[in-house]
Amino acid sequence: MRIHLQNPVDDPLFDFSRAMWDAAVSRAPDTGDHIVTIGRAADDFAAAMTEAQALICDVSVINTQFPCLAPRLKLLFVTNAGLDRLAPFDWLPPGVILMNNRGTHAVKSGEFGIMAVLMLANRVPEMVTHQRAGRWHKLWGVVVTRQPITIVGLGSLGGAVARHAAAFGMAVTGVRANPSPHPHCVQVVGTDGLDGALPGTSFLVLACPLTDATRGLIDRRRLELLPEGAGVVNIGRGELIDQNALCDRLDAGQLSGAVLDVFDPEPIPPGHRLWTTRNLIISPHTAADDPATYNPISLDLFFENLCAWRDGRPLPNRYDIARGY
Amino acid sequence: MRIHLQNPVDDPLFDFSRAMWDAAVSRAPDTGDHIVTIGRAADDFAAAMTEAQALICDVSVINTQFPCLAPRLKLLFVTNAGLDRLAPFDWLPPGVILMNNRGTHAVKSGEFGIMAVLMLANRVPEMVTHQRAGRWHKLWGVVVTRQPITIVGLGSLGGAVARHAAAFGMAVTGVRANPSPHPHCVQVVGTDGLDGALPGTSFLVLACPLTDATRGLIDRRRLELLPEGAGVVNIGRGELIDQNALCDRLDAGQLSGAVLDVFDPEPIPPGHRLWTTRNLIISPHTAADDPATYNPISLDLFFENLCAWRDGRPLPNRYDIARGY
Numbered sequence: 001m002r003i004h005l006q007n008p009v010d011d012p013l014f015d016f017s018r019a020m021w022d023a024a025v026s027r028a029p030d031t032g033d034h035i036v037t038i039g040r041a042a043d044d045f046a047a048a049m050t051e052a053q054a055l056i057c058d059v060s061v062i063n064t065q066f067p068c069l070a071p072r073l074k075l076l077f078v079t080n081a082g083l084d085r086l087a088p089f090d091w092l093p094p095g096v097i098l099m100n101n102r103g104t105h106a107v108k109s110g111e112f113g114i115m116a117v118l119m120l121a122n123r124v125p126e127m128v129t130h131q132r133a134g135r136w137h138k139l140w141g142v143v144v145t146r147q148p149i150t151i152v153g154l155g156s157l158g159g160a161v162a163r164h165a166a167a168f169g170m171a172v173t174g175v176r177a178n179p180s181p182h183p184h185c186v187q188v189v190g191t192d193g194l195d196g197a198l199p200g201t202s203f204l205v206l207a208c209p210l211t212d213a214t215r216g217l218i219d220r221r222r223l224e225l226l227p228e229g230a231g232v233v234n235i236g237r238g239e240l241i242d243q244n245a246l247c248d249r250l251d252a253g254q255l256s257g258a259v260l261d262v263f264d265p266e267p268i269p270p271g272h273r274l275w276t277t278r279n280l281i282i283s284p285h286t287a288a289d290d291p292a293t294y295n296p297i298s299l300d301l302f303f304e305n306l307c308a309w310r311d312g313r314p315l316p317n318r319y320d321i322a323r324g325y
Numbered sequence: 326m327r328i329h330l331q332n333p334v335d336d337p338l339f340d341f342s343r344a345m346w347d348a349a350v351s352r353a354p355d356t357g358d359h360i361v362t363i364g365r366a367a368d369d370f371a372a373a374m375t376e377a378q379a380l381i382c383d384v385s386v387i388n389t390q391f392p393c394l395a396p397r398l399k400l401l402f403v404t405n406a407g408l409d410r411l412a413p414f415d416w417l418p419p420g421v422i423l424m425n426n427r428g429t430h431a432v433k434s435g436e437f438g439i440m441a442v443l444m445l446a447n448r449v450p451e452m453v454t455h456q457r458a459g460r461w462h463k464l465w466g467v468v469v470t471r472q473p474i475t476i477v478g479l480g481s482l483g484g485a486v487a488r489h490a491a492a493f494g495m496a497v498t499g500v501r502a503n504p505s506p507h508p509h510c511v512q513v514v515g516t517d518g519l520d521g522a523l524p525g526t527s528f529l530v531l532a533c534p535l536t537d538a539t540r541g542l543i544d545r546r547r548l549e550l551l552p553e554g555a556g557v558v559n560i561g562r563g564e565l566i567d568q569n570a571l572c573d574r575l576d577a578g579q580l581s582g583a584v585l586d587v588f589d590p591e592p593i594p595p596g597h598r599l600w601t602t603r604n605l606i607i608s609p610h611t612a613a614d615d616p617a618t619y620n621p622i623s624l625d626l627f628f629e630n631l632c633a634w635r636d637g638r639p640l641p642n643r644y645d646i647a648r649g650y
Contacts, residue, residue, distance in 0.1 A: 013465065107468050111493070112447055118440035119449075124606065128453055131607045134600040136592035140338065143432050143615045167492065168436070267461035275459040281449065282456045290468045 001032065001306075002072070004048040006057040006065070007040045013291045014079075015040075016056070016299075024299035031303050032310070049073065056302055059085050066091040075309060077302045077317070079295075081105050081156070081288070082237060082325075084210040089321050099305055099317040102325070103156045104297045105288035109207070109235055110160025112287035116259035117149060117165065117203050120231030125257030125279040142202075145169035150201040152194070152217070153208025154182050155325070157235055157288070161205055173197050177213070191217070198225035203233065210237035211324030220245035229256045235287050238264035247277040255279070261287035326357065326631075327397070329373040331382040331390070332365045338616045339404075340365075341381070341624075349624035356628050357635070374398065381627060384410055391416040400634060402627045402642070404620075406430050406481070406613070407562060407650075409535040414646050424630055424642040427650070428481045429622045430613035434532070434560055435485025437612035441584035442474060442490065442528050445556030450582030450604040467527075470494035475526040477519070477542070478533025479507050480650070482560055482613070486530055498522050502538070516542070523550035528558065535562035536649030545570035554581045560612050563589035572602040580604070586612035 005016045021036055037048045045065050049055070054075040057065075062078065063085070070093055077099045078086070092098060119125065122141035130137045149165050151158045152175040162184035165172050174185035175194050182188050189197055191213070198204065204226060208214050218232075218241040226232075232255060234241055243264055249255045257279040266285055268274050274282065305315045319325070330341040346361055362373045370390050374380070379400040382390075387403065388410075395418055402424045403411075417423060444450065447466035455462045474490050476483045477500040487509035490497050499510035500519050507513050514522055516538070523529065529551060533539050543557075543566040551557075557580060559566060568589055574580045582604040591610055593599050599607065630640045644650070 107470065108466070111443055111469060112466075115440060115443035115447060115449075118436055119444065122437055122440055122608070122612070124440075124444075124608070127608055128606065130609075131600065132457060134595055136609050138609045138611050140611055140614060140616050141433070141437075143618055144436060145432065270459055275456065281453065283447070283449070283452055284455075284461050284463045286463050286465055287447070289465060291465050293468055 001053050002035045002051045003037075003054040003056065004045075004052040005036065005038045006045050006048070006055065006061045007038065008058050008060045009040065009064075011058075011060075014058075014289070014294060016295055020295050020299065024296060024303060027300060028303035028307075031306055054306070056298075059083070062086055062091065067093070070096075075099070075306070077101070077298075077305065078319075079104075079298050082209050083319055084237065084324065087321075087324075097309070097315065098319045098321070099302075099315060100319045100325070101298055101301065102317060103301055104294060106156040106160040107293070107297075108290045109157040109288045110164055112261065112283070113157070113161030113205055113207065113233060113235055114164035114168070116233040116235075116281075117161075117170075117205065117231075118144065119259055119281065120203055120233070120257050121147065123256060125231075125259065125281050128281065129278045146171060147203065148173065148201045149203040149205065150175060150194075150197045151185075151205045151207060152176075152214075152240075153206065153236060154185070154188070155207070155209070158205070158207030159184070161207060161235075173201065176208070195222065195225060198222060199227060201226065201230060203231050205233040206236045206240050208236050208240065209325040210239050213324075215239050216242060218242065218246075220248075223249055223255075226255065228254055231256050232258040232260075234258070234260045234262055236262060238262045238266065243274070247273055247280070250277050250279050253279075257281070259283065261285055326378050327360045327376045328362075328379040328381065329370075329377040330361065330363045331370050331373070331380065331386045332363065333383050333385045334365065334389075336383075336385075339383075339614070339619060341620055345620050345624065349621060349628060352625060353628035353632075356631055379631070381623075384408070387411060387416065392418070395421075400424070400631070402426070402623075402630065403644075404429075404623050407534055408644055409562065409649065412646075412649075422634070422640065423644045423646070424627075424640060425644045425650070426623055426626065427642060428626055429619060431481040431485040432618070432622075433615045434482040434613045435489055437586065437608070438482070438486030438530055438532065438558060438560055439489035439493070441558040441560075441606075442486075442495075442530065442556075443469065444584055444606065445528055445558070445582050446472065448581060450556075450584065450606050453606065454603045471496060472528065473498065473526045474528040474530065475500060475519075475522045476510075476530045476532060477501075477539075477565075478531065478561060479510070479513070480532070480534070483530070483532030484509070486532060486560075498526065501533070520547065520550060523547060524552060526551065526555060528556050531557075531559040531561045531565050533561050533565065534650040535564050538649075540564050541567060543567065543571075545573075548574055548580075551580065553579055556581050557583040557585075559583070559585045559587055561587060563587045563591065568599070572598055572605070575602050575604050578604075582606070584608065586610055
């Protein structure tokens with residue numbers, strides 16, 4: 001198979017290299033012979049796409065290079081998990097199978113997510129607010145064991161957070177469209193059960209994709225359902241939550257804190273109220289990605305999907321445009 | 326037995342109540358009959374100590390009430406773990422067995438400790454520095470799995486951090502006076518092995534008591550042995566580390582960050598350089614204590630020691646003045 005990897009123009013930390021490719025091949029020895037090209041410039045892309053049957057690239061490459069001539073393309077593996085920024089998908093050549101990178105972010109996001117929950121339990125956002133003012137002010141946290149936590153989304157991100165939370169002895173309520181049981185949740189409810197879960201939770205973690213069904217899911221009314229002193233974590237997308245309502249509740253001291261990795265818009269503009277909202281920790285959309293492990297895991301996933309495609313099995317990372325993940 | 330609990334004058338959040346006592350008795354039913362008094366005022370204390378055979382109180386009570394007349398006192402259970410603030414121990418009536426509260430802080434400190442390590446791995450101290458300046462600046466963290474961590478002190482605090490670190494797949498080096506193996510460490514070295522461990526560690530966690538042997542243990546020379554980008558956590562005592570040297574290395578960007586719960590002095594005075602040192606998170610000496618669980622666990626420990634004393638077994642929490650813990 002002819003495979004092309006197109007690196008983004010301005011993010012060399014996450015470049016695919018020939019050595020990475022060779023290492024991934026050696027971890028997946030039975031995937032057949034391939035001719036592989038790696039490019040960065042627009043010319044590299046155009047030259048490769050006349051022959052390429054598979055393309056591996058990130059959202060920025062698609063936004064700058066598509067639509068394009070790609071007569072032999074069959075498989076498109078996008079190295080991002082949330083593809084909401086590619087909608088509507090009218091740039092996708094007919095018949096091409098689109099995959100996202102769900103799974104790659106699980107380990108890093110899981111660690112970030114449980115860190116954020118522990119930070120809220122230990123009241124770190126409030127401590128940082130006092131520190132900024134040069135105030136020694138004792139604040140007592142809680143042990144997370146037996147604390148109730150609600151995790152919206154139980155895919156690779158939310159599932160990883162749920163696994164850690166359960167290991168710490170927390171009482172995990174999961175929320176997802178299909179409320180089937182989950183090994184690390186004491187209960188799973190559908191979106192229609194969210195209002196019932198919020199008043200009894202100490203920690204709310206948003207880890208679902210952005211879709212028409214989840215945009216604005218945590219609106220002002222739902223934020224007000226959270227008990228006094230609860231904390232919020234968002235590792236999904238900024239648009240999942242009414243950001244202004246969240247800032248209002250933080251400024252009013254009704255929530256103990258928030259740890260956010262995603263925002264609307266990104267980057268947060270200078271002077272935006274988020275920068276000065278108290279008891280808020282801002283992570284600049286980096287929670288999910290460890291440069292040392294990101295590309296190797298991505299390539300392993302690509303090969304897993306390639307084998308499934310070759311064998312006629314369902315592709316684990318196939319992206320469902322209608323569903324939005 | 327006549328037992329007196331003296332609450333501190335100014336810390337009602339951590340008061341012992343009759344209900345707490347009754348609940349602890351019900352968890353430890355075979356500990357005999359007791360006459361229990363609970364006081365707060367100096368008069369309560371003086372009245373109770375004419376008869377009390379056991380006293381439960383914190384360091385502040387000892388500092389304000391001792392030396393005193395306590396003719397029948399046999400057991401003194403101090404509800405703090407580090408008793409360095411009570412040295413020299415010339416206030417202790419002869420023949421009284423002194424106990425500290427080691428063990429009570431394990432769960433909360435363990436959670437705080439692994440949180441702090443995850444914060445360093447995710448570069449949260451640096452993010453907070455950028456946030457304070459209103460700067461959107463992407464910083465990529467690492468997955469902690471397989472990362473090397475060095476934990477100084479493997480008592481209840483350090484042991485709890487080691488257990489969590491091992492559960493996250495970290496490579497834990499323990500440092501303690503007696504370098505016997507530890508179930509959650511891949512290696513344990515004596516203090517003489519510390520210099521050898523530091524250059525290969527990404528995270529240094531201080532969790533040992535303050536003694537003559539540990540005062541100033543992490544001096545400027547040892548801080549310079551840490552590799553560029555390493556992070557430091559201190560949940561022991563401020564005097565374990567050369568605080569000025571640590572601030573210098575943080576300000577110079579040679580360490581990625583620090584999460585400190587203990588300082589020299591405490592409270593940190595207004596205008597102290599710690600308040601503005603970059604990439605430093607200040608927790609105001611609250612890491613170890615959860616008001617909801619602190620006293621119940623303390624009383625359970627007291628009963629465990631009481632039974633050991635009654636049965637002539639070694640007391641698990643007996644404090645060794647010469648050793649300093």
